[in-house]
Amino acid sequence: xxxxxxxxxxxxxxxxxxxxxxxxxxxxxxxxxxxxxxxxxxxxxxxxxxxxxxxxxxxxxxxxxxxxxxxxxxxxxxxxxxxxxxxxxxxxxxxxxxxxxxxxxxxxxxxxxxxxxxxxxxxxxxxxxxxxxxxxxxxxxxxxxxx
Ligand SMILES: CC(C)(COP(=O)(O)OP(=O)(O)OC[C@H]1O[C@@H](n2cnc3c(N)ncnc32)[C@H](O)[C@@H]1OP(=O)(O)O)[C@@H](O)C(=O)NCCC(=O)NCCS
Numbered sequence: 001x002x003x004x005x006x007x008x009x010x011x012x013x014x015x016x017x018x019x020x021x022x023x024x025x026x027x028x029x030x031x032x033x034x035x036x037x038x039x040x041x042x043x044x045x046x047x048x049x050x051x052x053x054x055x056x057x058x059x060x061x062x063x064x065x066x067x068x069x070x071x072x073x074x075x076x077x078x079x080x081x082x083x084x085x086x087x088x089x090x091x092x093x094x095x096x097x098x099x100x101x102x103x104x105x106x107x108x109x110x111x112x113x114x115x116x117x118x119x120x121x122x123x124x125x126x127x128x129x130x131x132x133x134x135x136x137x138x139x140x141x142x143x144x145x146x147x
Pocket of ligand 1: 128
């Protein structure tokens, strides 16, 4: 164990009191895009498997998030974020380990996730956690325009 990993990240389901802090975290991590309204994304998640939306606290500061879900066939995770000042301490790994456990508890056999083209840091992070590229092209179709 490294010195850092002995300091605990407190992981708990999202609470509405942390709404602004989570949105600020996502902004600081470059995860908010014009076509995604972060408040609406939180509202929607509160209606479906809200317990799979996790936040991570270190010394009382909200510094990590992960929004996961199981669709009955695959698990997915979005909004994985560790605040810039808290990176490199294993917190991202801890969040993903918890996500995997939450999905396993729901009977989920495989976790999929999407990484934006050009996000080489995230690709290196996921490779370190044992994720590999699937032979697929990710397609999407917007059903509700949030802009
Ligand atoms: C990706 C992110 C969550 C990683 O968080 P983190 O807390 O710094 O990651 P950890 O400290 O847990 O790192 C875990 C492993 O990934 C590796 N890793 C993390 N960031 C890395 C980077 N930029 N380059 C290479 N390897 C990296 C670490 O070396 C570590 O490997 P090890 O455990 O074998 O030593 C964080 O950088 C982030 O929030 N980025 C912006 C948002 C984002 O891109 N999210 C993903 C969207 S798909």
